[in-house]
Amino acid sequence: MTNKNVSNHHCPVFAEWKKKLVAEDCSGNAFERWLFVQAAGVLYGGKTGELLIVKKEFFPLTEELCRSIIDSFCSSWGLDYKVLVVTSHSLKLIVYSESAVNRRLKRASKKFLHCYLRYPFGLDAVRFLEEVGCRWEETGRIPHEIGIALGYPLKDVWGFMGFRSFRCSGSCGWQIFGDPEPSVRIRSRYEDARRKAEYLLKAA
Numbered sequence: 001m002t003n004k005n006v007s008n009h010h011c012p013v014f015a016e017w018k019k020k021l022v023a024e025d026c027s028g029n030a031f032e033r034w035l036f037v038q039a040a041g042v043l044y045g046g047k048t049g050e051l052l053i054v055k056k057e058f059f060p061l062t063e064e065l066c067r068s069i070i071d072s073f074c075s076s077w078g079l080d081y082k083v084l085v086v087t088s089h090s091l092k093l094i095v096y097s098e099s100a101v102n103r104r105l106k107r108a109s110k111k112f113l114h115c116y117l118r119y120p121f122g123l124d125a126v127r128f129l130e131e132v133g134c135r136w137e138e139t140g141r142i143p144h145e146i147g148i149a150l151g152y153p154l155k156d157v158w159g160f161m162g163f164r165s166f167r168c169s170g171s172c173g174w175q176i177f178g179d180p181e182p183s184v185r186i187r188s189r190y191e192d193a194r195r196k197a198e199y200l201l202k203a204a
Contacts, residue, residue, distance in 0.1 A: 014200060017076045028069045031059045035073050037197045039095045041151065043077060045193030048104055048151035049096030056089055066091060080125070084133040092136075094129060094149060101125035101149045108148055112163050117145055125149070147174065151190070153183050 017036075021029055031054075041047030054066060061069070067083070074081050074095060085092040102125050105113075113119050119131060128149065135143045147157035152174050159166040159177025166178035172187040 013077060017073075020076065028061060028065060031061060031066065032069050032073055033201060034059075035070065035095070036201065037194060039073075039077075039079070040193040040197035041190040042079060042095060042097060043193065044196050045190045046100075046151070047190055047193070048100040049094045049149045051092070051094050051146065051150055054091040054093070056091075063091065070095075082126075082129040082133065084129070085136050094146070096125065096129070096149055098125045100151075101128065104148050104151075104154075108154060109158065109163075112158060112161075113145070116163060119145075151186070153186060155179075156183055 021032060035052070036043075038052050039050050042050050056063075059066065063086070070081055070093065073079075079095055080098045081093055081095045083091055083093045105123050105125065105128060113123070114121055119128065123131075132143050132146050132149070144161050145157065147160070148154070155164060155166060155178050156174055156176055158164040159168070160175050164177060168175055168177055169180045170176045172180075172184050173190075174183075176183040
């Protein structure tokens with residue numbers, strides 16, 4: 001699916017979402033607008049998922065209200081989300097396309113995923129992210145394999161984890177391993193999607 005097709009598909013959705021946002025006119029509007037821009041890569045750039053850190057100092061909303069707004073936003077756009085870690089200061093969650101994460105998991109190296117990282121067989125998006133959240137909670141460190149669900153090239157995910165012998169060849173929001181051209185092209189697509197989302201909000 002091209003970016004043009006994605007954009008055309010989402011134009012009516014944006015209009016309905018914006019109409020609902022204006023009608024509600026509540027304290028959570030700023031937060032939902034922020035969600036829209038942050039998730040732009042998923043909405044308009046073909047990104048598998050986006051990791052979001054909601055800092056409570058920036059959005060003076062209760063956790064219950066935050067979750068309600070996130071749920072409403074994802075329902076409007078046909079996305080899913082998973083709250084991975086909750087602290088006294090923030091919510092860490094991923095907004096994602098379930099079908100896209102499932103496709104990425106099918107493409108991921110079974111040797112790395114199951115033998116090295118010891119994820120169970122028969123993984124789907126829901127089970128994978130559930131396990132990622134548990135490991136993050138237990139260790140206090142973000143599991144690097146979350147890059148599979150964030151749309152990073154698999155060569156970069158495995159290279160960063162030391163599973164491939166590619167040399168680091170730069171960075172573009174994440175570290176690049178091996179040929180940089182595909183990674184830079186993907187990053188550019190995600191950035192274009194964010195600019196599109198910002199433009200839509202200003203123009204609406």
